[in-house]
Amino acid sequence: MITFKQLDAIYWVNELGSFEAAANKLHTTQSAISKRIQELEDAFGVALFDRSRRSARLTDKGLELLTLGRDLLERRDHLLERISDESVIQSHFRIGVTELTGLTWLPQLIESIRKRFPRLNIEPSIGLSSDLFGKLEQDKLDMVVVPDVFSDTRFVSQPLQNVENVWMAAHGTVAEGRELTLQEIGEFTVLTQGSHSGTGLIYERWFSQHGTRMRNSLVSDYLLAQVGLTLAGVGISYLPRQCLQFLVNRRLLQVLNTTPGLPRVQYCALYRSDRQSGLSASICELAKETCQFSQLYFDRH
Template identity: 50%
Template sequence: MVTFKQIEALYWISKLGSFNAAATQLHTTQSAVSKRIQELEGRFDVEIFDRSRRSACLTPKGEEVLRSAQLLLDTRNTLLAQLGAREVMFRRLRLGVTELTALTWLPILISSLRKQFPQLEIEPEVGLSQALYERLVDNTIDLIIVPDTFGDTRFMMTPLGKIENAWMFASGVMQAERSYTLSEIAEQTVIAQGKDSGMGIVYSQWFLANGVETPKVIVCSNLVAQIGLTVSGLGVSYLPKECLSHLVKKKILRIAKTSPRLPIMNYVAMYRPAQPIDFHGEVARMCQECCDFSRLVLQAPN
């Protein structure tokens, strides 16, 4: 039988880095904490911590178990808080997302949130990354889903998914059969997102790091419009490869092979840490489960 004391021991050892620190956190002795882990390992004949190292390091199996343990502890804490509350909890979620999220997996997330929290009032906002980040700083929004560009230690950041972008263009803009250098791409009219877009920030810095200037730029911070301008043959643009693959298959858009390749975009959920009930952390973990940038909501099923 697995107990919450064993689960708590596993969680705090991994979080604090030692059995002794976990014992202090749990107001018990180091030997008691060690015994809980030994009982847990013995019950299932698995090794959770790598004892060949000086510090408390999880084995691959331990890493796997830790994720479930954290979810279990969060669920327990939420249940205890709900039972102790006089009113319905979690009435409102102010959720900020970029356009790409809204066009792909936001409906999946909203559906999951409504099932998990039937009384939850969701206030969504679709905007550019910089504006959403400023709202989070001002505490006028609860959680944002944006590219990982801010690195602000005041906020928790849960990794979600990765976006592979590609240089795309319409027939007639460039030759599709050859590869291009970054300098050759920069000679084209580049349809780019602006300085308030997370993707625009990353790629502007990337161009500078590679010593390349883009003299002919059409700034467009609306993804749908950016796609439309590219399909219209007005220039070359960096666009999400997977969710636009149907346009590539139909040869409405073509992909330019380039060296170096565009950097991968990492998306995160950012939110303020909260105690004792980490509701926004639970929402962030639901974002992890729902995250899928592979398909546009407007795209007809195959």
């Protein structure tokens, strides 16, 4: 039976030009290398090296065996590399995030994943929380980053950061220093996110708990549209404070003082418990390390 040790011997003797050099490379003795070559020659009944020369030189049959054997050695090394080192994983990883994550820290997450797993093909997608969760259920995504509104034992949940949302309006909508109650907020046209949005669902429940009914509301599923409508003075809206602070600083938006303030929205990374793997857990940890909703990516660059 041919062994990898025998193929290693013929490969390194040919590469380095002598049995002694091959022995040093393979951390063994010259006699051990000679024995492995002899075993190969006995197995095939042919001479693999031309022993009439001072340097180790392959015969025609030796070259033929080396050509075929080199492919086997490369496949072996590839197998060992794949199994023993997570950084050489060659696969696809499908990650779904909401618009806020896509606008803020998703680029940093992808960069971190690529550094850790350089051969991993990352397939990001951006969508509404409910749609992303549905795709996770259908095994169309490997992981999602969404507001923590889906309590389900079928999934592993990794808590990330929370987001501070505040009521905002176009600058000058409300007198500086005026404090509004929830009932007074309800008198404005309110731009809200629908129940397909995790944030929208959290605040729908919160308004209901506080007995607050919005007289006139406009539903927008997309954060950028919500920001644009607020800037245009169409209504007031709850928006992430930190990443939109630059619009407040430029006096395009104003933060409204309200009592009580809005609850923070906790985000989490989810993946299926029946698809648990070291890869998913590692990417969850990277998400925890890079998660930062403080600034819009394009405003930072």
